Amino acid sequence: MFRRLTDLQSRITFAAALVFALAFSVPAMAAAPPYAELLMDPATGAVLVAENPDRETQPASLTKMMTLFLAFDALDKSELTLDQFIPVSRRAQNMAPSKLGLIAGTSIKVEDAILGLVTRSANDAAVVLAEAIGGTEEGFAEMMTTKARILGMRNTTFVNASGLPNSRQKTTARDIAALSQALIKTHTRHFPYFSRASFSYNGAVVQSHNRLMSRYDGMDGIKTGFVNASGFNLAATAMRDGRRLIAVVLGGRSARDRDNRVAALLDHGFGVAPLKRPVATVEVAAVVPAVRAALKADAVDRTEKAARDKTKVAVPPKAGTLKANAVKAVGKVKPAAKGESWSIQIGSYKSQKAGQVGLGVASKAIAVQVKGADTTVIKNRSGMFQARFTGMTKAAAEQACSRLEAKGQDCLVLAPR
Incomplete structure (x- = not known):
């Protein structure tokens, strides 16, 4: 009985991982x-x-x-x-x-x-x-x-x-x-x-x-x-x-x-140095069928297993739930006050820590504009970490970006969604 439960848990974990891959990895490549x-x-x-x-x-x-x-x-x-x-x-x-x-x-x-x-x-x-x-x-x-x-x-x-x-x-x-x-x-x-x-x-x-x-x-x-x-x-x-x-x-x-x-x-x-190839990107067309096939095969296998063991197989968490949890793990955007829902993105970084450092540096240059704003670092679909100030007015967001851009830093105003 213990062995059957362990096997069942492994399959549920595997299916959940595949759902996660479909919810994150594939769209990430599609959106890159x-x-x-x-x-x-x-x-x-x-x-x-x-x-x-x-x-x-x-x-x-x-x-x-x-x-x-x-x-x-x-x-x-x-x-x-x-x-x-x-x-x-x-x-x-x-x-x-x-x-x-x-x-x-x-x-x-x-x-x-x-x-x-x-x-x-x-x-x-x-x-x-x-x-x-x-x-x-x-x-x-x-x-x-x-x-x-x-x-x-x-x-x-x-x-x-x-x-x-x-x-x-x-x-x-x-x-x-x-x-x-x-x-x-x-x-x-x-x-x-x-x-x-x-x-x-x-x-x-x-x-x-x-x-x-x-x-x-x-x-x-x-x-x-x-x-x-x-x-x-x-x-x-x-x-x-x-x-x-x-x-x-x-x-x-x-x-x-x-x-x-x-x-x-x-x-x-100019003959200064040899050129390395750019980082290869994986084509979505080659990945999606493989993931879907794996999901289908796992679903069939689980159904057969359930029929043999007469055990009901638990359904893995929905992709939306997994996505919400994953975003929360990286950085949750705090609710903005009514009418104060504009944001600015000051850069995309290779790590969450680098994004936080970037926010700290930027906040000194735009202290007035981001007063009362929240900060967040969110991992996007292409694996980069986007550093943002959130909960701002439109005027404050535009002024903040203009100030940063005047100092030579990239900045993007994000309207409410």
């Missing part, structure tokens, strides 16, 4: 951003390294590379001038961070809008430029896609000028490399804007989001990007001994991992 990378010699167009170069993903703020391309086109055609003031619309004012904090009814110089995109990755400045050139952001997005086709970007579609999340906005590493190459060749006169580490606006110094540029010898651009669906993106270019290279990484697991991989690609291209 697509990874791609490419190293190109822009002088010849030769692709030196490529991993999933045509895999589609969202470009995030790499979108602004095309916004700037069309702005440079307009400057070359004298449709805009650098010292021209262009109006700020209500739509631009209401854009989510990152932004310069533009106010509807005012105006901004074209050059300041360009620098706002290059450094702060300002979404409000992107809309201002889009409306000045295309009339509406929607009309400008059509111009962006048309230009993409002209440049040979076959798998890219734009629906906004900022790169804020939209499932219809797609690109590939190959297309982003082509856009980078076109910016270098077509807009040589304007390309130095991408090397600006900072600029002054309304009495404040706005710092660049591209922190790799300050530590990689010879790097002079181009653009960073991040949304949850894309992961951490970077298109970068560097020149050494008269030779220029372009490196593109899409779907990095963290800003640091992305930056390190871009540096490794460039080092390889």
